[in-house]
Amino acid sequence: MAFSNSTRGLFADEIKRIKEDGLFKEKRFICSEQDAEIEVEYPEGAAHKKVLNFCANNYLGLSSHPDVIKAAHEGLDTRGYGMSSVRFICGTQDIHRELQDKVSAFLGMEDTLLFPSCMDANSGVFEAILGQEDVIIADRLIHASLVDGIRLCSAEYDTFKHMNMSHLEKKLKLHQEKRTRLVVTDGVFSMDGDLAPLDEMVKLCDAYDAMILVDDSHASGFIGKTGRGTHEHFNVIDSIDLITTTFGKGLGGASGGCVSGRSELIELCRQKARPYLFSNSLAPPIVKGSIKVIDLVSSTTERRDKLEWNTKYFREKMEEAGLNMRPGETPIVPVMLYNAKLANDMARDMYAEGIYVIGFCFPVVPAGKARIRVQISAAHEKEHLDKCVEAFRKVGEKYGILGLGKNEIIEKYGN
Amino acid sequence: MDKMKEVVLEYIVDEYLDEDEDDEVSFDSPLISSGIVDSFSMVSLKRFLENKYSIKLPDEEATPEAFDTVNSICMLVNRYLG
Numbered sequence: 001m002a003f004s005n006s007t008r009g010l011f012a013d014e015i016k017r018i019k020e021d022g023l024f025k026e027k028r029f030i031c032s033e034q035d036a037e038i039e040v041e042y043p044e045g046a047a048h049k050k051v052l053n054f055c056a057n058n059y060l061g062l063s064s065h066p067d068v069i070k071a072a073h074e075g076l077d078t079r080g081y082g083m084s085s086v087r088f089i090c091g092t093q094d095i096h097r098e099l100q101d102k103v104s105a106f107l108g109m110e111d112t113l114l115f116p117s118c119m120d121a122n123s124g125v126f127e128a129i130l131g132q133e134d135v136i137i138a139d140r141l142i143h144a145s146l147v148d149g150i151r152l153c154s155a156e157y158d159t160f161k162h163m164n165m166s167h168l169e170k171k172l173k174l175h176q177e178k179r180t181r182l183v184v185t186d187g188v189f190s191m192d193g194d195l196a197p198l199d200e201m202v203k204l205c206d207a208y209d210a211m212i213l214v215d216d217s218h219a220s221g222f223i224g225k226t227g228r229g230t231h232e233h234f235n236v237i238d239s240i241d242l243i244t245t246t247f248g249k250g251l252g253g254a255s256g257g258c259v260s261g262r263s264e265l266i267e268l269c270r271q272k273a274r275p276y277l278f279s280n281s282l283a284p285p286i287v288k289g290s291i292k293v294i295d296l297v298s299s300t301t302e303r304r305d306k307l308e309w310n311t312k313y314f315r316e317k318m319e320e321a322g323l324n325m326r327p328g329e330t331p332i333v334p335v336m337l338y339n340a341k342l343a344n345d346m347a348r349d350m351y352a353e354g355i356y357v358i359g360f361c362f363p364v365v366p367a368g369k370a371r372i373r374v375q376i377s378a379a380h381e382k383e384h385l386d387k388c389v390e391a392f393r394k395v396g397e398k399y400g401i402l403g404l405g406k407n408e409i410i411e412k413y414g415n
Numbered sequence: 416m417d418k419m420k421e422v423v424l425e426y427i428v429d430e431y432l433d434e435d436e437d438d439e440v441s442f443d444s445p446l447i448s449s450g451i452v453d454s455f456s457m458v459s460l461k462r463f464l465e466n467k468y469s470i471k472l473p474d475e476e477a478t479p480e481a482f483d484t485v486n487s488i489c490m491l492v493n494r495y496l497g
């Protein structure tokens with residue numbers, strides 16, 4: 001055995017440092033289906049507690065939808081449990097093609113390629129299509145999986161200030177000598193809930209001959225009038241070259257992701273993207289479940305409309321209660337607290353009130369911008385939203401932050 | 416050295432601070448450890464220094480520690496200026 005006590009001590013010390021820095025992620029167990037109301041074992045070993053879930057990416061409430069579960073069972077019964085292969089050897093079934101075609105039609109793209117996750121899609125897409133003679137210009141707050149993918153690619157990269165169009169233009173001008181330019185952004189930013197101004201970005205990309213990639217994981221299924229995503233919201237569907245997205249959030253919540261876009265770029269991913277080439281195919285039950293999800297969101301806007309109503313109602317009530325929120329219109333609602341300890345203490349008290357939310361602090365969000373991120377779902381009923389607002393009112397009152405703005409909270413608690 | 420510090424500081428303010436933020440940055444303000452510059456966007460600063468001073472900074476030298484203040488950045492650049 002080569003794992004000596006001194007070797008063990010090295011790793012134990014690192015875990016200790018993570019704890020000392022306040023960055024240790026505790027275990028939390030959900031002992032029910034994923035839904036608006038769940039049963040949680042937290043801390044580990046504690047009795048199960050029924051809470052309202054306000055921290056899932058279950059935007060459309062489809063994680064435990066009976067039609068999706070039924071479709072997943074059909075996938076299991078008719079196409080089996082798994083493929084025991086990567087896609088290009090013997091891991092592609094007719095249902096993988098069907099899902100890809102349906103996603104292309106839903107997103108308004110030319111072609112689509114499935115990946116085991118959107119993390120994998122983002123890890124593989126850049127290296128597959130770009131080389132040393134190209135440049136990637138990315139918003140500074142893009143998702144970590146895009147950052148990893150960009151770092152794996154030999155193309156030069158640069159960044160622009162979050163959603164700052166004049167800074168993006170400056171960077172596009174700076175890199176005009178490159179063979180191609182690829183601008184990269186999230187459609188909806190996961191921590192702030194901001195919508196990337198795709199209409200302005202598309203204009204700049206046209207002016208400076210750049211392609212654009214949008215990670216729409218926190219938008220697909222519910223942003224835009226028919227839920228196609230951020231590109232529909234800004235009426236630029238035909239101008240987006242690549243979309244990466246997930247089936248693990250609004251679109252069902254299980255797993256799997258994809259790259260969708262210009263057919264030549266998708267073909268290059270099919271030929272060269274390493275997570276596609278060297279990882280197992282998406283399992284048949286998830287493929288069939290995802291097909292049902294795409295059918296559901298293509299046939300009715302009922303769920304995204306309810307989510308929109310829930311979001312608007314929740315934001316209004318929270319504002320009335322005096323909570324300091326980052327403005328926006330997406331179901332990601334950051335309650336700004338600025339101080340990391342305050343965010344974590346309030347999240348713990350919210351849990352005691354039966355509301356499951358999490359505090360986020362540096363390095364997950366910029367230093368001094370700690371918050372509780374609330375995520376609204378179409379599975380929430382009005383009484384769930386009211387109960388959450390009431391808990392925030394009670395906990396906010398305890399900490400004396402109701403009605404306070406940024407500077408007043410920082411003055412009281414520091415940041 | 417002082418002129419270099421002013422040039423680097425001006426670049427950092429222009430490149431990394433938002434107009435509506437009231438952060439103030441001095442020669443010894445922490446940049447990386449405070450989150451003003453993150454490891455992903457540090458590449459812009461490295462490229463600027465290399466172009467401005469016609470040097471090549473090896474990746475292993477362009478560490479978060481070396482890039483954490485204007486003072487430490489200028490010390491690193493001066494080493495490569497010879």
